[in-house]
Amino acid sequence: MINAIKNKVEEKQFNPGITGVFINPFFIARKNLYKNIKDLGRHISGKTLDVGCGTKPYKACFSSTVYIGLEYDTGIDKDKKKAEYYYSGDKFPFQDQQFDSVVTNQVLEHVFNPVEFIKEINRVLKLEGKLLLTVPFVWDEHEQPYDFGRYSSFGLIHLLEKNGFHIIEFRKSVNNIGVIFQLLNGYVYKKIRSVKMLKQLVTVFIMAPVTLVGIFFSKILPANNDLYLDNIVLAKKIKNV
Numbered sequence: 282m283i284n285a286i287k288n289k290v291e292e293k294q295f296n297p298g299i300t301g302v303f304i305n306p307f308f309i310a311r312k313n314l315y316k317n318i319k320d321l322g323r324h325i326s327g328k329t330l331d332v333g334c335g336t337k338p339y340k341a342c343f344s345s346t347v348y349i350g351l352e353y354d355t356g357i358d359k360d361k362k363k364a365e366y367y368y369s370g371d372k373f374p375f376q377d378q379q380f381d382s383v384v385t386n387q388v389l390e391h392v393f394n395p396v397e398f399i400k401e402i403n404r405v406l407k408l409e410g411k412l413l414l415t416v417p418f419v420w421d422e423h424e425q426p427y428d429f430g431r432y433s434s435f436g437l438i439h440l441l442e443k444n445g446f447h448i449i450e451f452r453k454s455v456n457n458i459g460v461i462f463q464l465l466n467g468y469v470y471k472k473i474r475s476v477k478m479l480k481q482l483v484t485v486f487i488m489a490p491v492t493l494v495g496i497f498f499s500k501i502l503p504a505n506n507d508l509y510l511d512n513i514v515l516a517k518k519i520k521n522v
Contacts, residue, residue: 295338303489306470309463309496310510313454314415317513318342318386321450324411324515327381332373332402333388337363345382353391355427371397378407387511389416391427399444403522412446412516418453419460419510421467437512446516456509458502462495463510 296315297305305311322342329343334350351373352364366374371394383402392398402412416437422428432440438448455463466488473479 302492303485306466306484306488307463308492309455309459309466309499310420313459314387314511314513315339315342317452317454317511318413318415321413321452321513321515322384324449325382325384325413326411328379329382329384330373330375330380330405332383332385333391334364335362339384339386343382343384349380370394371401373401373405375405377404378410379405380410381407382411382413384413386413386415387417389414389432390420390430391424393429395430395440396444399440399446400522403445403518406518408518408521410518411449412441412518413514414441414516415454415511415513417511419464419508421464421471432512434512437514441514441516445518445520445522447519448514448516450515452513453506453509454511454513455499456506457499457504459495459499460508460510462491462498466491 293301294305294307295311297308297312301308301312318339319342322339323344325343326345328347329345329349331337331340331348331350334352337348337350340348349366350362350364351366351368352359352362353370354367368374383406385402389395389398406412414437416432418431418433420431434451434453438451441448469483469488469491470480473483
C-alpha cells in the first residue's frame with residue numbers, strides 16, 4: 282500500500298493531473314514536457330534504450346517491445362533508479378546497432394562529453410532508428426555538481442546533424458509567458474524546500490496561484506520562440522559515425 286502511494290506520487294511529479302497544480306511546484310514545466318514526450322513517443326517502438334532512465338517516468342509514452350534502462354553510475358540514489366545497466370560515462374555496454382529506438386530525457390545537460398555521448402547513441406542505434414531527446418534551455422542549475430550545459434535549438438540541431446542524425450521534428454516546450462511564472466516558482470521552491478511544512482503551505486497557497494495565473498496568461502498572450510523551457514527533438518539515424 283505504501284509503495285503504491287509512493288509510486289503514484291512519483292508519477293504525478295512527471296505527469297501531473299489538475300490536482301498537481303497544488304502539489305507540484307514544477308507543474309507548468311512537467312505537464313508540458315510530458316505532453317510533448319507522449320505525443321512524439323508514438324514514433325518510439327521496438328527494442329528501446331532509455332539513457333539516463335532514472336525511475337523510467339516516461340516508459341508508458343512508448344510502444345516498445347523491450348525497454349532497457351541505462352544510468353551513469355554516480356553512486357547517488359542508486360536504489361531509487363530502475364536501470365538494468367550502469368556505465369562509467371564513456372562507452373555504453375551494448376553492441377553496435379542493437380536498438381530500434383533510443384530515448385534520453387533531461388540528461389544531456391548532465392553530460393560533460395556531449396559529442397562522445399551522441400556518438401554512442403548513434404553506435405547502438407540501428408540505421409533509420411529513432412531518437413527522442415529532451416534537454417532544458419532555460420532552467421536553474423540542478424543535480425549539482427553534475428550540471429554542465431544548456432542548449433539552444435541551433436546548438437542541439439548542429440550537434441545531432443554532425444553526428445549522423447536527421448531532424449524529423451523539433452519542438453520548444455513552454456514557449457510563452459508561462460516560462461516566467463515557472464521560473465518564479467522555481468526560485469521560491471529552492472528557498473523554502475528544506476523546511477517541509479513550509480514547503481507544503483507555500484506550494485498550495487503561493488505557488489499554486491502563480492501556476493494558475495501563468496496558465497491563464499499563456500493562453501491569451503503570444504508565444505515567444507526565443508524564450509522557452511525545454512527542447513524536444515525527434516530524429517532518425519541516417520549514417521554511422
